[in-house]
Amino acid sequence: xxxxTPSPKSERILDVAEELFAQRGYDxxxxxxxxTGAGVDVALASYHFGKKLDLFNAVFQRRAVELNExxxxxxxxxxDQSGPDGPDVEQIIEAFLRPLEIAQETGDQGxxxxxxLIAYVNNSPYWGQKMMSxxxxxxxxxxxxxxxxxxxxxxxxxxxxxxxxxxxxxxxxLAQTGRIDKLSGGKCQSSDFRAAYDxxxxxxxxxxxxxxxxxxx
Amino acid sequence: xxxxTPSPKSERILDVAEELFAQRGYDxxxxxxxxTGAGVDVALASYHFGKKLDLFNAVFQRRAVELNExxxxxxxxxxDQSGPDGPDVEQIIEAFLRPLEIAQETGDQGxxxxxxLIAYVNNSPYWGQKMMSxxxxxxxxxxxxxxxxxxxxxxxxxxxxxxxxxxxxxxxxLAQTGRIDKLSGGKCQSSDFRAAYDxxxxxxxxxxxxxxxxxxx
DNA sequence: TTGTAAATTCAACGCTTGTTGAATATGCTG
DNA sequence: CAGCATATTCAACAAGCGTTGAATTTACAA
Numbered sequence: 001x002x003x004x005t006p007s008p009k010s011e012r013i014l015d016v017a018e019e020l021f022a023q024r025g026y027d028x029x030x031x032x033x034x035x036t037g038a039g040v041d042v043a044l045a046s047y048h049f050g051k052k053l054d055l056f057n058a059v060f061q062r063r064a065v066e067l068n069e070x071x072x073x074x075x076x077x078x079x080d081q082s083g084p085d086g087p088d089v090e091q092i093i094e095a096f097l098r099p100l101e102i103a104q105e106t107g108d109q110g111x112x113x114x115x116x117l118i119a120y121v122n123n124s125p126y127w128g129q130k131m132m133s134x135x136x137x138x139x140x141x142x143x144x145x146x147x148x149x150x151x152x153x154x155x156x157x158x159x160x161x162x163x164x165x166x167x168x169x170x171x172x173x174l175a176q177t178g179r180i181d182k183l184s185g186g187k188c189q190s191s192d193f194r195a196a197y198d199x200x201x202x203x204x205x206x207x208x209x210x211x212x213x214x215x216x217x
Numbered sequence: 218x219x220x221x222t223p224s225p226k227s228e229r230i231l232d233v234a235e236e237l238f239a240q241r242g243y244d245x246x247x248x249x250x251x252x253t254g255a256g257v258d259v260a261l262a263s264y265h266f267g268k269k270l271d272l273f274n275a276v277f278q279r280r281a282v283e284l285n286e287x288x289x290x291x292x293x294x295x296x297d298q299s300g301p302d303g304p305d306v307e308q309i310i311e312a313f314l315r316p317l318e319i320a321q322e323t324g325d326q327g328x329x330x331x332x333x334l335i336a337y338v339n340n341s342p343y344w345g346q347k348m349m350s351x352x353x354x355x356x357x358x359x360x361x362x363x364x365x366x367x368x369x370x371x372x373x374x375x376x377x378x379x380x381x382x383x384x385x386x387x388x389x390x391l392a393q394t395g396r397i398d399k400l401s402g403g404k405c406q407s408s409d410f411r412a413a414y415d416x417x418x419x420x421x422x423x424x425x426x427x428x429x430x431x432x433x434x
Numbered sequence: 435t436t437g438t439a440a441a442t443t444c445a446a447c448g449c450t451t452g453t454t455g456a457a458t459a460t461g462c463t464g
Numbered sequence: 465c466a467g468c469a470t471a472t473t474c475a476a477c478a479a480g481c482g483t484t485g486a487a488t489t490t491a492c493a494a
Binding site for chain 1: 450451452453454
């Protein structure tokens with residue numbers, strides 16, 4: 001094997017850090033809280049990952065490759081199944097969103113925390129730009145290109161603003177703040193990604209068509 | 218006057234705290250940074266506002282009333298101008314968003330920072346639910362009721378999920394992360410709220426109609 | 435000008451923070 | 465078992481944290 005197997009305790013550190021960083025942000029979490037949560041001495045985090053910032057980056061990178069692959073596969077899959085004109089807007093957005101149900105499917109709570117961490121980073125003026133681009137720009141630009149094909153004649157500016165709207169709706173979903181639960185009196189649940197995407201897909205698809213294609217179907 | 222005039226230095230503390238909290242979050246900012254930025258001793262913040270958390274709350278509440286009034290006025294105004302069926306979806310969303318251009322209109326950078334702070338709070342699993350509800354639920358529910366009238370027969374669940382999508386797109390805009398600037402190669406600018414809303418209004422209006430009204434116009 | 439209350443600074447406290455070097459435990463190889 | 469590298473803990477550090485009580489300045493009314 002080219003990559004050495006990480007010790008189980010270092011994995012637990014990553015798991016706990018992932019959850020706490022997602023809830024409270026980088027500065028809201030101390031290495032001691034992480035160590036305590038992982039049942040480990042404080043110094044161990046430094047030993048395995050170096051500085052606190054390195055640990056943060058390690059957490060953020062850990063699941064990025066797998067996530068990108070899942071979403072890219074979904075895009076390729078719907079592209080293969082589509083006709084000569086390529087997939088339509090709904091299919092592309094579906095490929096963009098559905099792989100994010102991975103937490104519910106696998107039952108791995110870690111994925112839920114990771115997605116909330118992405119939401120934290122993506123919405124942060126301080127972390128956002130630098131950290132997101134490095135790991136996700138390539139994938140995002142592929143999706144935007146697919147959308148461009150599905151929306152012939154769309155202006156660049158319109159396309160990017162529409163993606164921005166989609167990204168925002170998604171980000172707030174991933175953050176799982178529980179606000180929609182309260183507002184709706186329990187009729188909607190932040191934890192129900194399925195329901196969120198069931199609504200987000202037709203919502204944003206209609207938005208893309210309206211703005212980029214004059215509402216034509 | 219019923220309310221005593223705040224000292225100019227306490228205002229500067231609020232201004233600086235507003236900007237720093239918006240950029241780095243509650244835990245990412247120290248009272249000493251705030252004091253230094255305001256050109257003031259560190260003890261002065263405690264003297265005027267109490268604990269650090271009290272200062273945070275003071276910052277968050279300071280502009281809330283004025284903002285709510287501006288948005289409510291915009292809603293009432295478009296309701297008064299509309300026919301017996303009430304304003305349509307575009308007009309309601311316009312009333313929801315346009316008052317947020319207040320920063321550009323007044324040239325007061327403080328408003329920009331405040332809106333970024335709202336984005337931080339709204340997207341935070343820790344702060345979001347508690348702090349947002351208290352100050353903004355009443356207003357939001359009024360807008361949702363107006364939207365319900367404009368979308369006859371809409372199911373509650375659909376209505377709230379659509380609002381969630383609108384809220385997410387708005388939140389990411391207010392955060393001003395600069396990500397859309399980079400992604401679009403400079404064609405879109407985070408700081409251009411006008412352009413953001415010009416796209417967000419038709420985008421989300423089409424989404425509401427698609428999800429809540431079967432796409433009917 | 436003097437008196438008084440508010441505003442502001444000064445100086446310091448007890449605690450927590452991230453980080454590190456040395457000591458110990460663990461697991462594997464021969 | 466011996467030896468050794470890796471993993472983990474222990475103990476401590478210097479720096480920075482929020483907070484507070486006392487001292488000082490400022491603003492203003494009498």
